[in-house]
Amino acid sequence: MSKSVDITSLNESNNRVVVMVESHSQKAQMQQVVYRILDANLDRAREGLRIIEEWCRFGLNNAQLLGECKYLRQELAHWHTAELRAARDTPGDPGTELTHPQEEQRSSIKALLQANFCRVQEAMRVLEEYGKLYHPNMGKAFKQMRYRVYTLETSLMGYQRHQLLWRSHLYLVTSPSETLLKTVEAALKGGLTLVQYRDKMADDTVRLEQATKLRQLCHSYGALFIVNDRVDLALAVDADGVHLGQQDMPIAMARQLLGHQRLIGKSTTNAEEMQKAIAEGADYIGVGPVYETPTKANKPAAGLNYVSYAAQNSSIPWFAIGGIDANNINDVIEAGAERVAVVRAIIEAEQPTLVTQYLVSQMHRIKL
Ligand SMILES: Cc1ncc(COP(=O)(O)OP(=O)(O)O)c(N)n1
Ligand SMILES: Cc1nc(C(=O)O)sc1CCOP(=O)(O)O
Ligand SMILES: [Mg+2]
Numbered sequence: 001m002s003k004s005v006d007i008t009s010l011n012e013s014n015n016r017v018v019v020m021v022e023s024h025s026q027k028a029q030m031q032q033v034v035y036r037i038l039d040a041n042l043d044r045a046r047e048g049l050r051i052i053e054e055w056c057r058f059g060l061n062n063a064q065l066l067g068e069c070k071y072l073r074q075e076l077a078h079w080h081t082a083e084l085r086a087a088r089d090t091p092g093d094p095g096t097e098l099t100h101p102q103e104e105q106r107s108s109i110k111a112l113l114q115a116n117f118c119r120v121q122e123a124m125r126v127l128e129e130y131g132k133l134y135h136p137n138m139g140k141a142f143k144q145m146r147y148r149v150y151t152l153e154t155s156l157m158g159y160q161r162h163q164l165l166w167r168s169h170l171y172l173v174t175s176p177s178e179t180l181l182k183t184v185e186a187a188l189k190g191g192l193t194l195v196q197y198r199d200k201m202a203d204d205t206v207r208l209e210q211a212t213k214l215r216q217l218c219h220s221y222g223a224l225f226i227v228n229d230r231v232d233l234a235l236a237v238d239a240d241g242v243h244l245g246q247q248d249m250p251i252a253m254a255r256q257l258l259g260h261q262r263l264i265g266k267s268t269t270n271a272e273e274m275q276k277a278i279a280e281g282a283d284y285i286g287v288g289p290v291y292e293t294p295t296k297a298n299k300p301a302a303g304l305n306y307v308s309y310a311a312q313n314s315s316i317p318w319f320a321i322g323g324i325d326a327n328n329i330n331d332v333i334e335a336g337a338e339r340v341a342v343v344r345a346i347i348e349a350e351q352p353t354l355v356t357q358y359l360v361s362q363m364h365r366i367k368l
Pocket of ligand 1: 173228244248267268285287319341
């Protein structure tokens, strides 16, 4: 086995210093180690990208995101040279047996995608650093690729949110309840895909705790989670967006804080508010109150006429809201609604799962 040789020499000040000289075979050994690291991480990045790519293809049907995944995989293949592959020593790799319990389970598609984005980004960081020892351009190339992966992650997550919003026809807006989590979970089991946390009275500590739990719950069922009124709270709990009223922060300001990947909803009561909300870039609007409701006392009903106006004029998803329940949902549908939002109909239901199933089925019936 070769050894390094320590020799002494004189530095500029004529002091004797020890210089370590690597032998030729030591250099070759080091090179093999670097090659193995590069080979393993090129594989990791490619595998992670492939998992993400399958979702872009089969889950989202999105050619643009799919193309970006393919491009990145091709770039990886370009760097995966024969000499790097030749350095592979799978039987001698102690890392192949190691798994973390979190890798054994994924709670949702979102968790699966996030874990794989993380895996790809980590691998690319390793390739960026060790790649500098392999090729003068490798570090720079992988830095750029890592940033492309960040952009891909943001675009994909934003696209997912918008797609799920368009696919959601029932929206639960919560009100304070002793059994809030249990009720929301029951509704999620009934097919709910869109939930808004609304509590006008609680302290922020309570709001933060409840919103965090609700976000986790909603995401574990693959549902969107929106926070009422508060952009800061939405960001703090990593919500999918915020719902703003006419008295809340302007859409433009919320957009600056939330970016384009999160959703912004706006309440509207008349044609003018609707047109303004659309022009300002809302992702969806509330249309109501359809009927007077104790949940929002003192707000006069906009009525079914406004529902019909929305059906004719809204270019973005809109949710009829206010006093809607299982008894009158068909009147609202008749007036043109394809999406509805409810509070009491689910929160106060004895069997939230059944009510949700019924409301969802009514909303889907109209699309046939
Ligand atoms: C889906 C949806 N539509 C309307 C509202 C009402 O919002 P806002 O007018 O800001 O009133 P509050 O809910 O804040 O009392 C909503 N929350 N959700
Ligand atoms: C929160 C809210 N916003 C409305 C609006 O018209 O902007 S109506 C409403 C309350 C809806 O509650 P329920 O389903 O219990 O009637
Ligand atoms: Mg509000």
